[in-house]
Amino acid sequence: MQDNIKSSSYKELEQKSKYTNMFLRWFLYFVLILFASYFIFPLYVMVVTSLKTMEEIRQGTLLTWPSSLNFDSWLVAWGGRGYGAGDTFLRPYFWNSIKMVVPAVFFSTFIGAMTGYVLTKWRFKGDQWVFLFLLFGCFIPFQAILLPMARTLGTLGISNSVVGLVLVHTVYGIPFTTLFFRNYYISVPTELVKAARIDGAGFFKIFFKILLPISAPIIVVTVIWQFTQIWNDFLFGSTFSFGEAAPIQVALNNMVLSSTSVKEYNVDMASAIIAGIPTLIVYVLAGKYFIRGLTSGAVKG
Amino acid sequence: MKTLKIEELSKNFGATEVLRKINLEIDEGNFLVLLGPSGCGKSTLLNIIAGLETINEGNVFIDDYNVSKVEPKDRNIAMVFQSYALYPSMNVKENMIFGLKQAKTSKEKIAEQLEKVSTFLQVDKLLERKPSQLSGGQRQRVAIGRALVREPRIFLFDEPLSNLDAKLRVEMRREIKKLHQQLKTTVVYVTHDQTEAMSLGTKIAIMNHGVIQQNETPENIYNKPSNTFVADFIGSPSMNLIKGKLIKNSNNISFVADDSSLEVPINNYDFKENSDLNNKEIYFGIRPEHIYFKKLNEDDFDINLRADLSEYIGHEQIVTLDYSNQEILAKFPSTIKIELEKEMKLYFDLAHISLFDLKTKERI
Numbered sequence: 001m002q003d004n005i006k007s008s009s010y011k012e013l014e015q016k017s018k019y020t021n022m023f024l025r026w027f028l029y030f031v032l033i034l035f036a037s038y039f040i041f042p043l044y045v046m047v048v049t050s051l052k053t054m055e056e057i058r059q060g061t062l063l064t065w066p067s068s069l070n071f072d073s074w075l076v077a078w079g080g081r082g083y084g085a086g087d088t089f090l091r092p093y094f095w096n097s098i099k100m101v102v103p104a105v106f107f108s109t110f111i112g113a114m115t116g117y118v119l120t121k122w123r124f125k126g127d128q129w130v131f132l133f134l135l136f137g138c139f140i141p142f143q144a145i146l147l148p149m150a151r152t153l154g155t156l157g158i159s160n161s162v163v164g165l166v167l168v169h170t171v172y173g174i175p176f177t178t179l180f181f182r183n184y185y186i187s188v189p190t191e192l193v194k195a196a197r198i199d200g201a202g203f204f205k206i207f208f209k210i211l212l213p214i215s216a217p218i219i220v221v222t223v224i225w226q227f228t229q230i231w232n233d234f235l236f237g238s239t240f241s242f243g244e245a246a247p248i249q250v251a252l253n254n255m256v257l258s259s260t261s262v263k264e265y266n267v268d269m270a271s272a273i274i275a276g277i278p279t280l281i282v283y284v285l286a287g288k289y290f291i292r293g294l295t296s297g298a299v300k301g
Numbered sequence: 302m303k304t305l306k307i308e309e310l311s312k313n314f315g316a317t318e319v320l321r322k323i324n325l326e327i328d329e330g331n332f333l334v335l336l337g338p339s340g341c342g343k344s345t346l347l348n349i350i351a352g353l354e355t356i357n358e359g360n361v362f363i364d365d366y367n368v369s370k371v372e373p374k375d376r377n378i379a380m381v382f383q384s385y386a387l388y389p390s391m392n393v394k395e396n397m398i399f400g401l402k403q404a405k406t407s408k409e410k411i412a413e414q415l416e417k418v419s420t421f422l423q424v425d426k427l428l429e430r431k432p433s434q435l436s437g438g439q440r441q442r443v444a445i446g447r448a449l450v451r452e453p454r455i456f457l458f459d460e461p462l463s464n465l466d467a468k469l470r471v472e473m474r475r476e477i478k479k480l481h482q483q484l485k486t487t488v489v490y491v492t493h494d495q496t497e498a499m500s501l502g503t504k505i506a507i508m509n510h511g512v513i514q515q516n517e518t519p520e521n522i523y524n525k526p527s528n529t530f531v532a533d534f535i536g537s538p539s540m541n542l543i544k545g546k547l548i549k550n551s552n553n554i555s556f557v558a559d560d561s562s563l564e565v566p567i568n569n570y571d572f573k574e575n576s577d578l579n580n581k582e583i584y585f586g587i588r589p590e591h592i593y594f595k596k597l598n599e600d601d602f603d604i605n606l607r608a609d610l611s612e613y614i615g616h617e618q619i620v621t622l623d624y625s626n627q628e629i630l631a632k633f634p635s636t637i638k639i640e641l642e643k644e645m646k647l648y649f650d651l652a653h654i655s656l657f658d659l660k661t662k663e664r665i
Contacts, residue, residue: 189386191386192389194351194373198380198400200400201399205403
């Protein structure tokens with residue numbers, strides 16, 4: 001008798017929890033979709049605006065769909081209108097940025113890997129102090145070093161050049177890249193290094209033959225991080241370069257702010273998207289390794 | 302000529318003393334086990350022999366040649382690590398020949414060595430695999446193989462079996478023993494597992510706090526521990542140490558436990574020194590397996606003890622007994638029925654006792 005009462009009340013509870021769960025689930029989706037659309041909204045406006053003509057922009061609203069796919073403003077943003085003075089367009093600056101970002105990412109990543117390797121596998125007296133000071137470099141506000149850096153670049157004779165920017169970004173990338181690699185290598189068993197030493201491998205051989213081949217995840221993380229940082233940098237670019245040598249973010253700023261006559265929203269939007277595309281590509285190509293590399297550590301033999 | 306000789310070796314990390322005046326010698330073909338609890342310095346000692354750690358004081362000789370400042374690769378040693386330390390990005394073959402390649406060995410010689418060792422260790426079918434595709438036992442084999450191809454003078458093993466599960470560990474232990482019997486290479490082997498040490502070693506050096514406590518054959522370590530640390534460390538359960546004192550009159554000498562009047566005659570004990578024995582405070586050491594349920598030898602001493610607890614572990618049982626308020630353990634076959642809370646007649650095998658000074662903890 002008692003069992004019957006119990007089983008019926010269980011059924012009721014089961015029904016109830018089913019409804020609660022369903023409600024919560026739908027609520028969850030609702031919230032997620034809401035946030036996602038909130039997040040994607042600016043991008044939508046940018047893309048749509050860049051495809052409209054100025055006429056359409058004036059007449060429609062932000063959300064109106066363009067009447068036809070019109071890439072004219074993209075071409076203008078990339079290649080200019082073809083008349084002489086005052087025509088700013090992104091192409092040369094885009095290549096400036098590429099010429100800056102590729103060596104800067106390469107050198108800072110490589111040096112960071114090397115430093116991380118030394119700090120974990122070739123410990124020396126005071127190494128934790130070296131690491132501490134490097135960490136300190138992560139927290140220095142970059143505004144604080146603008147003047148001394150400008151002096152240094154001037155003395156070296158590489159101010160207002162892509163080479164100068166490569167140097168600046170490499171130097172200020174090292175604290176972060178070192179941190180990444182150090183934290184990765186600390187979970188690699190030191191016995192690997194010992195075994196390699198007994199096998200007769202030296203400092204560089206161990207690095208290139210044993211550690212670097214297993215560093216892919218952290219290299220991806222570092223490259224994405226450095227690429228984004230350097231590509232999107234405006235402060236160093238605008239301080240240490242002007243005119244011809246400026247990277248794309250500085251040129252973008254000049255373009256948008258220095259339009260003499262009418263504000264061409266479609267061209268501005270197209271330029272902003274162009275300036276953001278390379279980082280997007282890097283994320284799409286390597287994004288899944290990014291999370292994996294950040295969370296994974298140990299390479300068990 | 303000693304294959305390996307360590308002389309007055311000391312090592313400290315900053316203010317921490319890790320090894321203190323270590324002296325050690327190994328003859329050709331011996332299997333020396335460094336045994337001790339974690340933090341006793343045994344792994345540091347092995348790393349020093351390998352040349353992976355620097356020395357603060359003292360010297361290391363291999364074949365009478367002082368190698369204290371020689372690079373690891375030039376010491377003619379090979380090492381097997383606890384985590385196997387196989388290079389993750391290389392396959393088995395590349396792992397095994399990495400050392401030979403570094404030493405610029407000729408291609409023919411490398412191929413020959415690889416063939417020989419991989420067949421010997423039965424890893425010849427695995428040569429193309431990556432370490433991550435191997436089981437624990439296979440990894441262990443490859444790690445040993447990597448050491449073998451170099452044909453070293455001395456093999457160093459750093460707790461090679463601790464990462465394996467219990468069953469595999471016993472199997473691999475037997476294989477290492479077999480390997481040593483076949484190759485007769487000198488081995489230094491670090492472990493914290495006394496069964497491993499006992500079954501593998503021709504000599505065992507027991508270490509504690511950076512000092513070698515005893516360095517002898519497994520039989521001597523087991524039967525004649527040189528101090529209470531060794532007595533306590535070796536054996537499972539470990540040796541019973543009963544507090545009490547010696548009583549000596551004209552021609553008899555006996556042991557009396559604290560709070561007891563029972564005199565245990567120990568006339569046949571082989572004292573290191575015979576003076577000053579009367580009233581000496583000592584530990585009376587007897588192993589659980591040397592307390593019998595039945596009289597086995599003529600000299601066995603019969604004694605009545607109360608059983609308080611019995612732990613059944615399959616083939617035997619461990620019984621907790623009360624010896625005048627001191628807890629002692631005894632090991633009996635599990636077939637014997639023990640009545641708890643009751644006195645029973647037991648026999649001490651006096652041929653297998655050890656006596657230690659209460660103050661110095663040294664064997665007397």
